[in-house]
Amino acid sequence: MSETHTQTVDPDAAATLATELATAPFVRVYGHADGDSLAAAGLLAVALRSRSVPFQIHVSDDPAGDLTDPDTEPVDDDSQTVLVTSGRRDVADHAMPPADDSRPASVVAAAVSRELGVDPDPLLALAGTIAAGSLPGTDGSGSLLEQAEQSGLVERRxxxxxxxxxxxxxxxxxxxxxxxxxxxxxxxxxxxxxxxxxxxxxxxxxxxxxxxxxxxxxxxxxxxxxxxxxxxxxxxxxxPYATPNGPFATLGGYADVLSALAAETPGLAISLALGAANVTDEALDTWRDHANAAHRALQEPITGRYEGVFVLRVETDRPAALPTVARLAQQFRSPEPVALVVTADPVDGQRHAAAAAAADDPQGLAESVASVATEFGGTAGGTPTQATCSVGGDVSDGDLIAAVREALE
Structure with missing residues (x-):
């Protein structure tokens, strides 16, 4: 039996969005670079392809910013834009999940898929749910888990x-x-x-x-x-929930790979969701490379503890791994609510930082870090619980840390 789920999807909202997308001449999906958003974008892509609706998917650390960037290719008036993120969502035609909805984006995407007449892949949706920090069977994913269990797709052990x-x-x-x-x-x-x-x-x-x-x-x-x-x-x-016939050994492992691909090669994850052949090995190689970079960065960081913020200065040549480093530091090492990771040296002429907060203790990180990026003429993106920032290499790590701490206060 699945665990009791705490929420159910609003069928009217899912039906309304499905109707809008089904009749759109073109759908542009902008997703945040995290495992849940990526899984949701993949579910939506499968449904749109099945309904022969042309679409384009763009995944980045700052999808809202990319959508409103004046250099972005203009969007046709008749096209529909969908922003898949738990961050800023007021700049698109549709948000997934809606701003007042705390469910994983994957759960909402699965409901929209059903309304479009396409059965969602429960393994992909549940993996996205785990990547969002939820447990399978909770936060509206109960029916997905039930379907997977009854179909023999998952088995808890x-x-x-x-x-x-x-x-x-x-x-x-x-x-x-x-x-x-x-x-x-x-x-x-x-x-x-x-x-x-x-x-x-x-x-x-x-x-x-x-x-x-x-x-x-x-x-x-x-x-x-x-x-x-x-x-x-x-x-x-x-x-874990074992997945005997899935692309990966367990649902949690699937979520882990999705999160790595979101940071490194989101296009590969979309290909995986669309059923492309022979991509599992490439996905695992990407996951290993990403994991190695993240764990190397955590081997010998220079740390500092401040009120509300645990700082780690790390050596890395792979900025894409920093969100994972920050998340792991927050979950396993940080005695403070927020973990802030900063590169000790510039990488490709940029100083990089990433911050993470517990999912049940949102800190408005995206807004705080964005203000720091503006101060130094850099770029930023993220959600209430995770954010990234890149500024010029002439900015010292100490100045960047001080600015982020001040913004969080």
């Missing part, structure tokens, strides 16, 4: 949520975890070797999966860098 059958690979590269084994496949293999498990994960029974979950949870929550809330964060990775 003990263990950890990773996208690969190779658990050492999955645990080492997971960006849902931050522990001593993160970014180190050899350490992941050594961790599992101590458990004397069967040679193949396919031979694991529930007890084997439970032992894996226990040691991963223990190592993660007791790491030297972990804060007490790390124990709560790791809970979301335990007792």
């Amino acid at each position: 003990p263990g950890v949520a990773v996208p690969t059958a190779d658990l050492a690979d999955g645990v080492a590269h997971s960006t849902l975890l931050s522990g001593p084994f993160s970014g180190d496949t050899d350490a992941g293999e050594a961790l599992l070797a101590e458990l004397d498990l069967p040679a193949e994960p396919a031979e694991f029974d529930d007890e084997d999966h439970t032992r894996v979950a226990s040691v991963v949870a223990l190592e993660t929550s007791t790491a030297e860098t972990s804060t007490p809330k790390a124990a709560d964060a790791v809970e979301t990775v335990l007792r």
